[in-house]
Amino acid sequence: MHRLTKIIAAIVTLSLAVIPVLLLVIWSFGKAWYWPAILPRAWSGRAWAYIFSPEANVGAALLTSIAIALAVTAIALLLALPAARAIAWHEFIGKRVLLFALLLPVLAPPLAAAMGVHSLFLRYGLADSITGVVLVHLIPTVPYTTLMLAGSFSRFDPNYEAQARTLGASWLKTWQYVTLPAIAPGMAVAAAFAFLISWSQYLMTLLIGGGRIVTLPLSLVAFQRSGDEAITAALSLVFLAPTLVVFAIVARFLRDE
Amino acid sequence: MRLSLIFCLIFCLWLTACNQAVNKTQSQFTPEQFAAMKWEEVVARARGTTVNYGMWAGDEARNRYFQGAVADKLKQQYGITLKIVPNSDVAEAVNKLLNEKSAGKNTDGSLDMIWINGENFRSAKQAGVLWGPFADKMPNIKYYDEQARTSDFGTPIESYEAPWQRAQFVFAHDTSRVPAPPKSIEALREWIKAHPGRFTYIAPPDFTGSVFIRHLLLHFGGGAKKFQTGFDEQLFQTAAAATIEYLNDIKPFLWRKGETYPATQKEADRLFANNEIDFTMNYGPSFASERIERGEYPATVRTFIFDEGTIGNYSFLGISFNAANVAGALVVTNYLMSLENAMAQGKTLGTLFPLSLNLISPEEKAAAEALPRGVATLSIAELNAHQIPEPDAQYLARLEKEWAQKVLQK
Numbered sequence: 038m039h040r041l042t043k044i045i046a047a048i049v050t051l052s053l054a055v056i057p058v059l060l061l062v063i064w065s066f067g068k069a070w071y072w073p074a075i076l077p078r079a080w081s082g083r084a085w086a087y088i089f090s091p092e093a094n095v096g097a098a099l100l101t102s103i104a105i106a107l108a109v110t111a112i113a114l115l116l117a118l119p120a121a122r123a124i125a126w127h128e129f130i131g132k133r134v135l136l137f138a139l140l141l142p143v144l145a146p147p148l149a150a151a152m153g154v155h156s157l158f159l160r161y162g163l164a165d166s167i168t169g170v171v172l173v174h175l176i177p178t179v180p181y182t183t184l185m186l187a188g189s190f191s192r193f194d195p196n197y198e199a200q201a202r203t204l205g206a207s208w209l210k211t212w213q214y215v216t217l218p219a220i221a222p223g224m225a226v227a228a229a230f231a232f233l234i235s236w237s238q239y240l241m242t243l244l245i246g247g248g249r250i251v252t253l254p255l256s257l258v259a260f261q262r263s264g265d266e267a268i269t270a271a272l273s274l275v276f277l278a279p280t281l282v283v284f285a286i287v288a289r290f291l292r293d294e
Numbered sequence: 295m296r297l298s299l300i301f302c303l304i305f306c307l308w309l310t311a312c313n314q315a316v317n318k319t320q321s322q323f324t325p326e327q328f329a330a331m332k333w334e335e336v337v338a339r340a341r342g343t344t345v346n347y348g349m350w351a352g353d354e355a356r357n358r359y360f361q362g363a364v365a366d367k368l369k370q371q372y373g374i375t376l377k378i379v380p381n382s383d384v385a386e387a388v389n390k391l392l393n394e395k396s397a398g399k400n401t402d403g404s405l406d407m408i409w410i411n412g413e414n415f416r417s418a419k420q421a422g423v424l425w426g427p428f429a430d431k432m433p434n435i436k437y438y439d440e441q442a443r444t445s446d447f448g449t450p451i452e453s454y455e456a457p458w459q460r461a462q463f464v465f466a467h468d469t470s471r472v473p474a475p476p477k478s479i480e481a482l483r484e485w486i487k488a489h490p491g492r493f494t495y496i497a498p499p500d501f502t503g504s505v506f507i508r509h510l511l512l513h514f515g516g517g518a519k520k521f522q523t524g525f526d527e528q529l530f531q532t533a534a535a536a537t538i539e540y541l542n543d544i545k546p547f548l549w550r551k552g553e554t555y556p557a558t559q560k561e562a563d564r565l566f567a568n569n570e571i572d573f574t575m576n577y578g579p580s581f582a583s584e585r586i587e588r589g590e591y592p593a594t595v596r597t598f599i600f601d602e603g604t605i606g607n608y609s610f611l612g613i614s615f616n617a618a619n620v621a622g623a624l625v626v627t628n629y630l631m632s633l634e635n636a637m638a639q640g641k642t643l644g645t646l647f648p649l650s651l652n653l654i655s656p657e658e659k660a661a662a663e664a665l666p667r668g669v670a671t672l673s674i675a676e677l678n679a680h681q682i683p684e685p686d687a688q689y690l691a692r693l694e695k696e697w698a699q700k701v702l703q704k
Contacts (some may be wrong), residue, residue, distance in 0.1 A: 068589030263352025
């Protein structure tokens with residue numbers, strides 16, 4: 038009985054994950070798919086041919102997206118680590134206010150913040166540049182990474198660090214052999230979150246990148262709005278691929294624990 | 295280790311961003327300087343530059359054509375690198391210019407030229423984010439008649455944008471379902487009443503839905519001519535009342551009894567493809583042929599227009615007030631206006647031939663009329679003979695408001 042439920046649960050989960058992807062695959066190859074046909078009446082490689090053609094610039098968009106997401110992840114972690122540590126281990130005046138301030142960009146629509154910084158960015162020449170897009174992606178990512186890492190730090194007893202230092206380890210060694218291994222799984226999850234948040238940004242990239250910085254979501258939306266289902270589906274699959282890689286890496290980290 | 299790699303990556307990105315400095319003194323000048331300049335000099339100054347062109351990029355065939363054939367041509371012939379800055383709505387590009395203006399970015403803007411028309415042109419021109427006047431000084435303006443050069447949705451063009459494309463409203467029907475579509479407004483009314491639930495139109499302010507009700511306004515107002523010269527309140531009142539009455543008369547017989555309307559072109563197209571409604575509409579006369587080609591519509595779909603004609607308009611190219619590369623933008627604009635591009639574009643994309651047939655030679659005219667067109671596309675001659683100009687843009691805004699109050703919410 039117990040095994041049966043397990044199997045059913047596995048099937049349900051799997052189909053929930055697989056069916057939408059399968060539909061996208063069908064859409065991307067489908068031609069002449071209208072009611073009441075259950076499957077497309079004809080098939081075509083048009084969408085994929087376009088995506089791999091040099092005119093589509095999908096490769097460049099993919100690279101831009103990956104570069105931005107990696108940079109955002111790295112910077113978000115660097116900013117979040119000391120902040121999370123302080124939040125988890127130290128009591129200080131105004132901590133609740135700080136936590137609230139930290140959450141603000143997530144509570145308020147990040148777009149509102151982005152519109153505010155846009156004119157500032159224009160003045161400092163950051164608009165329409167990758168640097169600007171990376172900076173603006175930090176607005177929604179840093180709060181998440183900080184809070185997640187704060188969770189990791191609070192489950193880790195600071196006395197372990199103190200002990201390592203007493204035994205003569207430098208702060209670097211302490212970090213490397215004591216703190217890092219302890220919070221690594223949390224860091225992996227936080228990094229994955231940062232990557233995915235940056236990866237899926239559309240409006241902020243459009244606003245700050247001004248169309249000059251073309252990431253994958255930008256081309257995706259252009260086709261989705263114009264109603265070209267096959268290309269939208271094919272681009273969605275391209276969009277999905279790196280996120281699967283990220284999840285695979287994170288899963289490994291979590292298992293190593 | 296991993297971190298240092300990432301830092302290297304960031305550093306590289308930053309370097310490339312800094313490296314994008316261009317030679318600007320050559321290619322930047324004022325409209326007054328342009329007026330005194332020989333065209334050869336503009337071409338010479340444009341050589342070796344990069345042009346950032348803000349273009350709606352939701353169409354695969356069009357993207358391919360511009361990134362491929364047009365870009366290659368410009369590179370070969372003028373040494374210009376064309377960089378498409380894609381948008382999914384022209385308003386995005388105009389907003390960008392408005393933002394740059396309010397932030398005081400008056401030089402080295404991010405866009406050199408944009409594809410623009412109608413309401414977007416109106417707001418861009420009013421806000422002073424367009425470079426000009428320039429259009430009447432373009433060599434290829436000779437192919438365009440008064441209609442393409444005077445007013446854009448009632449906004450005087452005054453040489454602030456250059457015509458390069460034309461569009462006309464068409465309906466599509468599936469000949470296997472409706473062999474003889476209604477070709478007048480009254481015939482349409484009768485058809486709708488005889489076939490409840492099989493017709494609907496896209497809810498304004500969607501672009502296409504708005505054209506449909508605008509056509510009715512012109513029809514009930516006694517013809518397009520009266521709507522060309524500014525806004526006439528009296529005319530609007532009578533024409534709008536008749537339009538609203540017509541729309542409320544057909545409402546109970548529409549798809550879902552008119553309680554809801556498709557909100558976008560895409561939704562209407564899906565309803566049509568899925569056989570829920572019998573007609574769809576579009577402002578691009580070759581849209582049905584493209585969809586047949588892509589397999590989204592059955593091969594039996596055809597387009598048609600009313601016997602009294604349908605609304606058509608031009609679309610234009612504008613140059614940004616803060617363009618970093620004016621010379622390049624001018625050369626690209628002139629190329630896109632050319633007979634050569636019109637023919638090539640007609641051949642590859644099946645777009646409507648934009649040049650005036652009276653302003654080209656008889657041989658060129660014959661070649662243009664012989665351009666291959668998709669199975670569902672009407673001929674240039676037929677479309678030309680049935681084209682109604684757009685009314686002043688003020689009618690548009692007022693009618694959309696009337697519709698929302700008196701048809702949608704009723």
